[in-house]
Amino acid sequence: MGKILEINGPLVKLELPQTVIGEQVRVGRMGLIGEVIGRDGDTALAQLYEDTTGLRPGEEAHGLGWPLSVELGPGLLGAIFDGVQRPLQAVWEQSGDRIARGVAVPSLPRDKAWHFVPDPARHGGSVLAGGDVLGSVQETESILHRILTPPLIQGELLELAPEGDYTLEEAIGRVRLADGRIEKLHLFHRWPVRTPRPFRQRDHAVAPLITGQRILDTFYPLLKGGKAAIPGPFGAGKTMLQQQIARWCNTEIVIYVGCGERGNELTDVLESMPELKDPHTGRPLMERTLLVANTSNMPVVAREASIYVGITLAEYFRDQGYDVVMVADSTSRWAEALREVAGRLGQMPVEEGYPAYLGSRLASFYERAGRVETFAGDHGSVTLIGAVSPPGGDFSEPVTSHTKEIIQTFWALSKELADARHYPSVDWLESFSGYVSSAAKWWAQAVDPNWESARAEALDLLAASEELQRIVNLVGVEALSSEQRWTLEAAGLIKEGLLQQSAIDEVDSFASPEKQYALLAALLEIYRQGMKLVKLGAPARRLIQMPLLAQARRWKSQHSSDDLAALKAKIAAIPDAFEPMLQEYTPASSAPREATP
Amino acid sequence: MKNIEFRTATSVQGGLVVMGGVPGVASGSRVQLRDHAGRLRSGLVIRASDDAVLVEVFEGTDELDIERTWVRFLDEPFKLPLSRDIMGRVFNGSGLPRDGRPPIISADRRDVNGEPLNPAARAYPREFIQTGISAIDGMNSLTRGQKLPIFSGGGLPHNRVAAQIVRQAKLLGEEAAEFVVVFAAFGASHADARFFQESFEESGVLNKVVMFLNLADEPVIERLLTPRAALTAAEYLAFDLDYHVLVVMTDMTAYAEALREVAVLRGDVPARKGYPGYLYSDLAEIYERAGRIKNRRGSITMIPVLSMPSDDITHPIPDLTGYITEGQIVLGRELANQGVYPPVTVLPSLSRLMKDGVGKNFTREDHPHVASQLFASYAKALEVRGLAAIIGAEELSDADRRTLEFAEAFERRFIGQGEDEDRSIHETLNLAWDLLSMLPADALIRVSEDELAKYHKGAA
Numbered sequence A: 001m002g003k004i005l006e007i008n009g010p011l012v013k014l015e016l017p018q019t020v021i022g023e024q025v026r027v028g029r030m031g032l033i034g035e036v037i038g039r040d041g042d043t044a045l046a047q048l049y050e051d052t053t054g055l056r057p058g059e060e061a062h063g064l065g066w067p068l069s070v071e072l073g074p075g076l077l078g079a080i081f082d083g084v085q086r087p088l089q090a091v092w093e094q095s096g097d098r099i100a101r102g103v104a105v106p107s108l109p110r111d112k113a114w115h116f117v118p119d120p121a122r123h124g125g126s127v128l129a130g131g132d133v134l135g136s137v138q139e140t141e142s143i144l145h146r147i148l149t150p151p152l153i154q155g156e157l158l159e160l161a162p163e164g165d166y167t168l169e170e171a172i173g174r175v176r177l178a179d180g181r182i183e184k185l186h187l188f189h190r191w192p193v194r195t196p197r198p199f200r201q202r203d204h205a206v207a208p209l210i211t212g213q214r215i216l217d218t219f220y221p222l223l224k225g226g227k228a229a230i231p232g233p234f235g236a237g238k239t240m241l242q243q244q245i246a247r248w249c250n251t252e253i254v255i256y257v258g259c260g261e262r263g264n265e266l267t268d269v270l271e272s273m274p275e276l277k278d279p280h281t282g283r284p285l286m287e288r289t290l291l292v293a294n295t296s297n298m299p300v301v302a303r304e305a306s307i308y309v310g311i312t313l314a315e316y317f318r319d320q321g322y323d324v325v326m327v328a329d330s331t332s333r334w335a336e337a338l339r340e341v342a343g344r345l346g347q348m349p350v351e352e353g354y355p356a357y358l359g360s361r362l363a364s365f366y367e368r369a370g371r372v373e374t375f376a377g378d379h380g381s382v383t384l385i386g387a388v389s390p391p392g393g394d395f396s397e398p399v400t401s402h403t404k405e406i407i408q409t410f411w412a413l414s415k416e417l418a419d420a421r422h423y424p425s426v427d428w429l430e431s432f433s434g435y436v437s438s439a440a441k442w443w444a445q446a447v448d449p450n451w452e453s454a455r456a457e458a459l460d461l462l463a464a465s466e467e468l469q470r471i472v473n474l475v476g477v478e479a480l481s482s483e484q485r486w487t488l489e490a491a492g493l494i495k496e497g498l499l500q501q502s503a504i505d506e507v508d509s510f511a512s513p514e515k516q517y518a519l520l521a522a523l524l525e526i527y528r529q530g531m532k533l534v535k536l537g538a539p540a541r542r543l544i545q546m547p548l549l550a551q552a553r554r555w556k557s558q559h560s561s562d563d564l565a566a567l568k569a570k571i572a573a574i575p576d577a578f579e580p581m582l583q584e585y586t587p588a589s590s591a592p593r594e595a596t597p
Numbered sequence B: 001m002k003n004i005e006f007r008t009a010t011s012v013q014g015g016l017v018v019m020g021g022v023p024g025v026a027s028g029s030r031v032q033l034r035d036h037a038g039r040l041r042s043g044l045v046i047r048a049s050d051d052a053v054l055v056e057v058f059e060g061t062d063e064l065d066i067e068r069t070w071v072r073f074l075d076e077p078f079k080l081p082l083s084r085d086i087m088g089r090v091f092n093g094s095g096l097p098r099d100g101r102p103p104i105i106s107a108d109r110r111d112v113n114g115e116p117l118n119p120a121a122r123a124y125p126r127e128f129i130q131t132g133i134s135a136i137d138g139m140n141s142l143t144r145g146q147k148l149p150i151f152s153g154g155g156l157p158h159n160r161v162a163a164q165i166v167r168q169a170k171l172l173g174e175e176a177a178e179f180v181v182v183f184a185a186f187g188a189s190h191a192d193a194r195f196f197q198e199s200f201e202e203s204g205v206l207n208k209v210v211m212f213l214n215l216a217d218e219p220v221i222e223r224l225l226t227p228r229a230a231l232t233a234a235e236y237l238a239f240d241l242d243y244h245v246l247v248v249m250t251d252m253t254a255y256a257e258a259l260r261e262v263a264v265l266r267g268d269v270p271a272r273k274g275y276p277g278y279l280y281s282d283l284a285e286i287y288e289r290a291g292r293i294k295n296r297r298g299s300i301t302m303i304p305v306l307s308m309p310s311d312d313i314t315h316p317i318p319d320l321t322g323y324i325t326e327g328q329i330v331l332g333r334e335l336a337n338q339g340v341y342p343p344v345t346v347l348p349s350l351s352r353l354m355k356d357g358v359g360k361n362f363t364r365e366d367h368p369h370v371a372s373q374l375f376a377s378y379a380k381a382l383e384v385r386g387l388a389a390i391i392g393a394e395e396l397s398d399a400d401r402r403t404l405e406f407a408e409a410f411e412r413r414f415i416g417q418g419e420d421e422d423r424s425i426h427e428t429l430n431l432a433w434d435l436l437s438m439l440p441a442d443a444l445i446r447v448s449e450d451e452l453a454k455y456h457k458g459a460a
């Protein structure tokens, strides 16, 4: 038992002997929760997750004996939690529209019974180790929640409950630990958020994360278990892109962390997800999604925690053998929260007020992504996608530059593209992916063997057009040769007909890998056909007027991914459009012209 | 404790007073100070321990001395009394009357800091507000419950634009505005305040306006309280009395500068340009009070005005604002110099909630596509204009010349309009098609083929 010595914003100095850094504390008459971040003799410094107005020196404080932890078990999916895993829906029902201070609602519902089916391989007397699957609960129609043995448990399973309905309060088993103590097992367990959950071993990431977004999947792929960042100035489309990924990506679980961003964005997800269907399973998206929200008007200290709460939830589903994607919007707000804490502790700032350990904190956070072999022998993965909000859109600032060194896929958003409403505003020159060759194997097998070369050809075309555009801006388009003009035109076609993809167009919002490749191949085909003609002497001016070019720009929003036959027919007819001109420009004397394929 | 006056100041400096030996003072509680001349000032406890209590004084610490300053700890946070009678009233930055009429007496007194809205309780804003201004309605439309700032600069007509929005804003199908207005000015000049007052008077809404004024020559620290007091009143009107509230606040730059001033006094670590690292969170506490709540009828729509220092949109104040608000309407000097009113620079302007509040069931089915097309065509046209400046307009192709004419007409006729001109959304969209029809149909790929057939006037 201790007491408050001083209150300074979210920071409270306590007389609290024998506490340890990271311990949770309950402070004052209101019972505000926080964590210890510093110690000096018998005094401890704690930061509180809630506003400290009204707290007085002399009020009592005590340590709770554990670090910030989350509850892991059935009831997570479809829920929205705050930065310290308070269930916001239940908090709303209990304390009204505004988040009252000191509310204590358990993270997972205690009164709800879940239908538990024990794993047939487990029985009294068998050896039990952390991460072993005890059984399962069909939590939503699409997700089977595997009930895991808490990671640090090791011993003999004495008893496991038979199939039946159990609440989280009820024990479903007992285990005798190595030291003879007997521990009860429940449908849920706790885990400290700042400690990565253990697994058997790391695995190579192999399969691409399919997001349905062409510029991502086709040009700058990410693998399941990989790490990516989306930096961009305000309004460039980071949130929209992350929401698109949360909607359409092909993982079994999606964790959406709103860290210091807008309340309405979470409301948008909450309102739209239940209405949308997972394109891979046909089930409502909310069944596989869970949200962690510390909006910008919620206390800053919990913001720093929210990212860890999110990643721990992600690891928990990974340990059940699932592919999980976690999007974090925005890691910059997390870094700023870190900066505030550091500032209050009087730690020396190194760049723009950030402490020296910013880079290592970011790295160890992203390190929690990956594909692993679980203790149960399954494979699961956590893919991490962090938005970065650089001040003034300047990518050389500390958070962006550190992040850039850590991640493998970099989706750089551009203000110029966003201003012209070219979305997603992913800059095709600034972005990169370190996963292209791994992804190529999958694309070659699942979609088309020519994927990698087609992708490279399109990127070359885009790079060439950038060069040409510079010339045009200096001396005008007339200075270009016909070949150059056609290159410029074809690049425009790729930008508008392929890269640009509207999230709000029902058809265009998601593109299957097959559709992505079909469009890519089609536009390249137009480019090649035209180039052939230009080389035969046709003026680019005439080619540019072909109605086909305007038509092809519309294909993306005319044909949905389930209906590619019509698109393929149009693609097959591309050579026909060039046929008349080809006849005109083929020298009469030459050999019979090539048959159209 | 409320009734005891302490005379234990140990230091007085730069807006802060340190009090010794007052145990058990609540953090964040309000303080009343009396100086040697008997004048009262108010303050807030920003740090509390049994040995020392740090008090921030809203009116500043000029002429305060250690020996002759008496301090009472009021033992509660800063609260605003609320009742229906606030309508039509004018208050100062901390909520006291400045219109010579009696103070508001009410048992309902609320902490001006408010409490964060639970995201699970929010309702997503979807109702289109017609402002009658084409550049806003057509391309950056406003919805009920949105926070959409005006980014401006010295000498630009942001006040006139804000006043025009207040005059004209209504929902589709509504005859007249159903809004009540909360107007907050901090660091504003007397002339600006008078301009708004007269504008409300002229449009006959004065009895539906609540004003909170902290003018340029009034205490700086009080500026930190002004938007909070105003928003506390707005929340009361919206969520207790079911009104749709339009909050106009000016000037957020003065607010942020006040915050910086106080942060320096407190010795907080600066982040960018001397502004404290918590500027983002502090601004968010203000802006995020806009919105709608499930099962409540009223709403808070917020139009903060902000002047960008040196017209620089990457300056921390507009930058952090843009990161929090749901878009921004950017006014530009170039258009203003050409005599275009309202000088809305459309490309950097944005409304994030537009996508959910326009189109088929809200305005007209072609609206989202038309907006997107206008952005694309105008962006293209500006490129051509840049090129023409280098190589000369004579060297341009016919197509490029048409594009230039489009840009010209778009700026004059679409963006430009009268200060009293109230265009319906249909007028705005039809006008957009008149302009898009200057371009060949083939160049308009953001609109659908059906829409082209229906609305495009060119012989494609």
Ligand SMILES: Nc1ncnc2c1ncn2[C@@H]1O[C@H](COP(=O)(O)OP(=O)(O)OP(=O)(O)O)[C@@H](O)[C@H]1O
Pocket: A232, A233, A234, A235, A236, A237, A238, A239, A240, A241, A261, A389, A423, A424, A425, A501, A502, A503, A504, B322, B323, B324, B350, B351, B352, B353, B355
């Ligand atoms: N893929 C897209 N399709 C259509 N519109 C888009 C797309 N991406 C972005 N937009 C438009 O851009 C707006 C801003 O996007 P978004 O809110 O995602 O930006 P942001 O980068 O997250 O900004 P901030 O950093 O301020 O949060 C959206 O409201 C939407 O109108």
Ligand SMILES: [Mg+2]
Pocket: A238, A239, A240, A261, A329
């Ligand atoms: Mg965002």
